[in-house]
Amino acid sequence: MVLTRKTAIGLSLGLGVVGAAALYMQANGAAPRENAAPQSVAAPAITSVQSASEAEAPRIATAMPAADAATPATETALVLPSDAPGMRPLANPGVALPQRLAQANPAQTVMTDEPLSPFGLPCGLTVTTEALPAAMVALDVMDPCQPNARVVVEHSGLNLTGQTDAMGILTMDIPAFESPAFFTVRMPDGATASALTGLPDIANYTRVGVQWQQDRALELHAMEFGATYGEPGHIWRENPGFVARAENGEGGFMTYLGSIAVENPMLAEIYTFPRDTLDTEGTVRLAIEAEVTQANCGQDTLARTLETDTDGNVAVIELTFTVPDCDAIGEYLLLQNLLQDLRVAAN
């Protein structure tokens, strides 16, 4: 990865096709902010466990989870439509978060006749979230009877795949786009659980993310205050910065999210930048790049951009484009102006 890598090439044309995957979701992510709940600051977050398919199905909630867990093999087929390749809208998107949580929580106490995992832990999905510095969220997922399983995490239009370990545990530190930050976790057996965390410092940070599916190897690059490739202010996967930079108002940091080891992976890179910097004024330029590889050349690509603004909105845009043909393997596709540059005004 040296400087000669910057052979930017134009996009080939590819009308239609990609859009057919029919992604759709609420443009604004979660609920309107005005009626958001009082934030439960850094408290162990509210957790709700919901069984089976959808929030509006309390009638089956009491019976289903145990059966699901016991027969994971047969459940796989059922699950695919829910998480591949699109993202479902949040249940009852128009309803405020607290109400949605209440509605989505009919099965809090379903652990009656629970079977145990090989490690002796009771089966069933638990999800907890906790606020971390720089408006990050520690997400802990545990489902002892679903080890090495594909997990889908949804938050404000961001959709990620993770994988549980041999114990059925997954932990992720995720930069949040909204507060209260609402997370939904979907397991292959159809079990879903949601958790909510308040992030008192979210207004201190600007967030920009790009999310993609499959192995498209997208990269998010931030050029802070005129930095060029390879300089310290060039923040990207190989020079991601660190959280303290943003906390101290020095610059931003990059977070790579998602597991590529699962089927239909959904991955993301998120750049966090402090709204109040120490004394620098100027612009951070943002670009999305992709190396043209054997795996992605000539392919239609589905991605999504997420950007916060000072009003607390999350702008989500579905993105489709075609990676250049395979004779361009090794070159880089440079997608400029899909993300808004960040402007830092003088004090």
Place this chain on the structure above:
Amino acid sequence: MAALLFLISGLGAAAQDISLRSLDGSVELDGSLIGFDGEFYRVETIYGPLTINAEGVTCRGPGCPDLENFVAEIRFAGAVAITEQLFPALIERFAASRDYTLRRQVLDARRSVFSLIRADGGVAARFYVTGSSTDAGLAALLGREADIALATRQPDPVEAAAARAADQGELSMVARSRVLGLDALVPLVAPGNPIDALSLEDLARLFAGDITNWQDLGGPDAPIALHLMDGATGHAQDVAARVLAPFDLVPGTGIIRHSGPAGLADAVAQDPFAIGIGSYSEIGNARMLSLRGACGYLQRATPDSLKAEDYPLTAPMFLYLPVRRMPQLGREFLAFFDSQEADRVIRRLGFVNQAITAQPLGAQGERLANAVMAAGDEVDLDDLQAMVAAMSGARRLSATFRFGDDTTELDAQSLNAVARLARAIERGAYDGRELVFVGFSDGQGRADANLRLARGRAEAVRLAIINAASGGDLNRLRLRVEAFGEALPMACDDTAAGRAVNRRVEVWLR
């Protein structure tokens, strides 16, 4: 349904691809469909093109559009400065405000299709956005390859003539254009460059190639690297017309050209010996210089000075609309540009919106200092005292009205300001208050003549506002006229740009 009163009888419907019949069956009209905007059919008939409301008729024939699944399609083309970041952001906010999901299909580096998708998954509209140049956008509008042109300058006489020739009407008409937001031409240098301000004349001579070394401007002995936008951009044409032409100069050779304002700002920021004329909205990591008049006044591009056009190189961004009717969602999108939500997007992206703001006049000490400096033979102490008395306790609205040379015709930005101020009055924003329209002139000619001219213009603006605010109750506020002629100059009278800044009607709120 007036169109259907043309009763048709005994016409063979061969070669006619649609047939519209009124709901009671009494009237039928055949023709070939020109277009459908989701609300109205436009049909070529033996009577010529007719527009018919779809609600009152049923359509039969192979040419009938799909009413249920109508997709509004609008093609936008023009200046990269608008299409790069501002326009996508406006589309995103518009889509979010209507609960549409937004999907962007990237066709190539400068072309995207934005699809607004309803909750049921159906497509409500497709906006095709092509970033080229103001030239190309206006040409595409005339050639009907685009529905709306995005421009960083107004059409020149040749383009206006071409529009009339292409049966595309009068581009200068207010109804045909919108001011989307405000930008400005600004001199940019690298952060380490010691220069703080330049005169317009020095700027012109720099880009004409007359000044080639920083030493000539009091800097180090180093050659100057010049940066401008591509010659085909409205921005570069604006520079030639407003910076160089007033001094009878043309751009010299060896200027480094850029296709976008961001690239220009980045290049300048990296070269301590560079100077460029870029955009206020895209200063990037470069440093903006103020303009210095020969008489000493400094003018700096700020949100306030752009809104009030006090900065001489203010450059509004324009939309030019087609003469034909737009689909409903397209009309709603245009109406969205006047919303507070759009104003916030415009501000966030570094442009200046046209929301009316009020500045305390007391905070404008510099203007008063200018007035004292300029006082003398023709403006005496009594004049100054009268003006200071009138200013005390008042606030100046950002809406300011400016006129062309020797005309009473308002410029494009001022026309927009009339509409904005009128709507604010209709909303009752100034109920119980007094708006004073205060006329000022440049210092050319006799002071008493200038005073009369200034008063006449202030009265003209007051009448324009009264006409435009016909939906409001004008008894709830007072609209008064005052004039101080050349007593409060804001720029030097030695250049045309400076005189244009001085010739103005301000609005003071009490």
